[in-house]
Amino acid sequence: MNLKAAPVRLSTTSADFEAEFKARLHWSAEADAAIEQVVADILADVQRRGDEAVLDYTRRFDRLEVDGMPALELTAAELRAAFESLPAQQRDALETAARRVRTYHEAQKKASGESWSYRDADGTLLGQKVTPLDRVGIYVPGGKAAYPSSVLMNAVPAHVAGVGEIIMVVPTPGGEKNPLVLAAAHVAGVTRAFTIGGAQAVAALAYGTRTIPKVDKITGPGNAYVASAKKRVFGTVGIDMIAGPSEILVLADGSTPPDWVAMDLFSQAEHDELAQSILLCPDAAYIERVQQEIDRLLPSMPRAEIIAASLNGRGALIQTRSMEEACEISNRIAPEHLEVSSSEPHRWEPLLRHAGAIFLGAFTSESLGDYCAGPNHVLPTSGTARFSSPLGVYDFQKRSSLIEVSEEGAQALGHVASVLAHGEGLQAHARAAEMRLRSPKP
Amino acid sequence: MNLKAAPVRLSTTSADFEAEFKARLHWSAEADAAIEQVVADILADVQRRGDEAVLDYTRRFDRLEVDGMPALELTAAELRAAFESLPAQQRDALETAARRVRTYHEAQKKASGESWSYRDADGTLLGQKVTPLDRVGIYVPGGKAAYPSSVLMNAVPAHVAGVGEIIMVVPTPGGEKNPLVLAAAHVAGVTRAFTIGGAQAVAALAYGTRTIPKVDKITGPGNAYVASAKKRVFGTVGIDMIAGPSEILVLADGSTPPDWVAMDLFSQAEHDELAQSILLCPDAAYIERVQQEIDRLLPSMPRAEIIAASLNGRGALIQTRSMEEACEISNRIAPEHLEVSSSEPHRWEPLLRHAGAIFLGAFTSESLGDYCAGPNHVLPTSGTARFSSPLGVYDFQKRSSLIEVSEEGAQALGHVASVLAHGEGLQAHARAAEMRLRSPKP
CATH class of the missing domain: 3.40.50.1980 (Nitrogenase molybdenum iron protein domain)
Incomplete structure (x- = not known):
């Protein structure tokens, strides 16, 4: 077996970055x-x-x-x-x-x-x-x-x-x-x-x-x-949400052993060929070392073929100008899993607005979160972290508003409701409020 | 104009109650x-x-x-x-x-x-x-x-x-x-x-x-x-949710002026012909008085035709054996708006499990809540209060899990994650966890 996993290499300073980035990100949930x-x-x-x-x-x-x-x-x-x-x-x-x-x-x-x-x-x-x-x-x-x-x-x-x-x-x-x-x-x-x-x-x-x-x-x-x-x-x-292929985004400042990062990228890629693993890092030499670890580790992986297909088809190693820029790009992607593989994760966390789960620091591999850290592993995919949340207790609860208007309160609120209801042409609404007034309207 | 609004009269003691109740409740959201x-x-x-x-x-x-x-x-x-x-x-x-x-x-x-x-x-x-x-x-x-x-x-x-x-x-x-x-x-x-x-x-x-x-x-x-x-x-x-026709359910113990209840039923019915107004009450004489108020008040309503169509087509005045039974039926309906028109609303509130908004006591007309009490008036309809909630701040927020595993934590969690990942056949997941162990597996 002469398997090769070479995620596409992009740089944010390159003229065609936007086009290549968008092409790589594209995954359509369109119904068949x-x-x-x-x-x-x-x-x-x-x-x-x-x-x-x-x-x-x-x-x-x-x-x-x-x-x-x-x-x-x-x-x-x-x-x-x-x-x-x-x-x-x-x-x-x-x-x-x-x-x-x-x-x-x-x-x-x-x-x-x-x-x-x-x-x-x-x-x-x-x-x-x-x-x-x-x-x-x-x-x-x-x-x-x-x-x-x-x-x-x-x-x-x-x-x-x-x-x-x-x-x-x-x-x-x-x-x-x-x-x-x-x-x-x-x-x-x-x-x-x-x-x-x-x-x-x-x-x-x-x-x-x-x-x-x-x-x-x-x-x-x-x-x-x-x-x-x-x-x-x-x-x-x-x-709950409609799940697409699973994704990981690793934001790396170069301080994590590169074999750890390579394996974290694998751990997403091994799910299936459509899974997506992306590395964002300002350090070109570090990106190169991660690629070397990918090459070294791949042959030992039982699911090497799936990993290679996923990384070749949808993976990316992206060199950014800075960690700040990496955070901005991460917000555009709104990844399901976001590893902040940095020696100062709390410096970057406040900049990260959209993600299903944020894994802080080199010791927090996604797989620890997947199985047993405690938080839920059912997370919004395909950019839906822009508007949705991890599965949680709140998904199994619902809320009922409670309102108990006192007689006093009905006097204050009654006039407001009456004016607005008449404005909307809903006279029964208005009269229901007016009936509760101590001095009903003439 | 000789308009008449006569919501169907049902009694839970009647042999055909179940069938009539179900027929009345039925509203299909099936797509056209x-x-x-x-x-x-x-x-x-x-x-x-x-x-x-x-x-x-x-x-x-x-x-x-x-x-x-x-x-x-x-x-x-x-x-x-x-x-x-x-x-x-x-x-x-x-x-x-x-x-x-x-x-x-x-x-x-x-x-x-x-x-x-x-x-x-x-x-x-x-x-x-x-x-x-x-x-x-x-x-x-x-x-x-x-x-x-x-x-x-x-x-x-x-x-x-x-x-x-x-x-x-x-x-x-x-x-x-x-x-x-x-x-x-x-x-x-x-x-x-x-x-x-x-x-x-x-x-x-x-x-x-x-x-x-x-x-x-x-x-x-x-x-x-x-x-x-x-x-x-x-x-x-x-x-947010997909809204059906609006509904009100009034649970009455007979202590509220019957014209207030009649007007509250109107205030839902005036929305449109498909809106639904239901009264649940153990007191037959009180139900009769509400019907009399409906007859008396209807001619004065500008939207009388819509009200009559709604009440005749989808309304119901239901006599129950008890307030407890009324609460059970309310839970089956899971109404959008639920008025507890009772002198002891806090006695019944704990029995009410499914509703968009619960209006407690005679002074809390639905219309006060619709306009200005404070809670949201965008509420789950057609029984969806069984699993969904009023529109709220939470609909405009999303959550990201935060996980920061310490080096110590990675030792405890790594073994657990490794066992479970191997059990699922996801070896890269296992190795990502194992790499963080101080004494890696042999």
Whole structure:
């Protein structure tokens, strides 16, 4: 094997930088019309035929010949058995990761997910009541990208939020179950689990069938069919973000061992050919050393072919004029994962406005965050960090405004509401306010 | 005019209650295929032709014969002039409402929208940084449903969040501008405003044109074309919820003057024929008195025809066995607006899990909340309060996880990450963690 991984080399001082940069960044989430049609048909069919349709598609797409829906449910005992069958080291790692993820999300709930209220001078009470969702569905991909860590990252925040029932779906093509995924479901406190996937699983969760309970929200990553299905059922149920290929951006000032940076770029590239790894650094010599480490380390990587395809197709090593400029470019990219591989990460962090997760300092490899540091690894991709956030406790809660207007308050507010309502031509609104006045309008 | 408004009378003790209740509740948000196709074409056209396409559609749909995009921009001076031209009473009402909405949303930001972090025993820093969106678009409906209060409710939370630029779009069919809407944009601190609407305005904001700046998120209600366009551009930009018809649910224990309740039901029904007003009450005699007040008050209402159509088509007066049962039914409906018209509202509030806004006590008419109590009036409709929240400061912020693993922390976490990464077959992830260990694996 004579594999070579050579991410494109760009420099911000080059005349054609803008064009090359934009070309490299471009990734289109545009829907594929053929996929859209297939998904629309599957959704309609599951809505109409329920369990029967789910069974048909599961037979067809996952080659699962079962005689009824009960055979597609994973029992609590089965999940526990999967956990108990693991080597001690894996059991401990799963439990440690779950504990750390739980602690972080408990802090998150405390910081931003509690009910609040206040009374104004008129005695009017205003606030918000924060409550958990009743029932959520978490989608866990099967096959080659079956990640037990994703089970933790979806189920633990739901649990911390106080969600009553967590329904997991995970396809098991050909009947192959991933014991780590089942074990993670046990550790994370999943309520019920079904071995279904694809658009049919999304439909079953969104509409409910005789066997699959209808949920209030569906979270978790999936392939293009799953993404299209989630987008279509949005409104009937809540959904989290639509995930694109994973990305890492490393901002380096040259102080981190270059083999660490090379491996961090690999750790993103190994996900799939469309994953994107970018290095931004003002130091040309350091960039060269990272490339040398890429060359040295690549042959030893079991997933070398995927890594090479990703780095050659979508990777970039970009020399910037300064770290400040690197921060600006990072803001334009709004990366999912942003490593500030610098000896002074807190100097640059305030300049970084858009990113899913920011990893500060050389010791904070993205992979520590992916598995067990505590924060969620479900993060906004493809620049959506400009407007969206990591999956969190807040995704499994909703808010209700609380308003209690005192008799006194109704006097002050009534006149304002009356004027504005008349201005909008909504006279019943105005009169409802006026009726509460002690001296009603003539 | 011999108009009659007779909401259907149901009782939970009746044998066919479930069937009648479900039939009454049913409202389908299913997409209309014809609208979907029109919208898809408009989006593609605006993406391709930019300003030219926006001009064409504005000419066609809004009958605005202008010679270029500049004529479609409302200047800051024009917004200010609109404000200054208003009667003092309307100016004061707008400013009072804006001030109260601002105070409430500032409290909301403080309670749930600030950055936070902590360090664990190993010195690892974990937290979230909360930052405002750079630029948002707010859609304000034109024509018969042009509501200045909606301008405040969208723009003020964006402003409080710290959004850099707030771009307002509002169609002005036939060139008719609503001075209250323009004045509200002035009061709320809108950055730029354009007289465009429909799917073409959503497309212009989502993709950007030479004249219309591309935004990060689009909020605000609109008709079926706007809703479909927002759903389609979701992912390219963020969107708020997709709004259905407005609804009110009144839980009454019989202690509120029945004409107040009748008018509160009217205040929802007057929005449009599809709006829904429901009364839940254990007291049959009180329900009868509310119906009498409906009969007495209806003829005096300027929008009596719309009110009657809404109440006859979608309204309901439901007798329950108890207030407890009324609360259960309310949770099934998950109403947008929920009035607890009771002498002991705090007895029932803890039982109410799903609602956009909860109005406590007889003096808290929905209309006070709609205009000026402070909380947002953009609320989840059609049962989506089961999983979504009022528009708020949080809709104009996003979060980035912060992780700084200390050298000590990397030792503890590295082993866990390595075990889990190997379990997932992601060796580069494992090695990135292992490289940070002081005693690397053999």
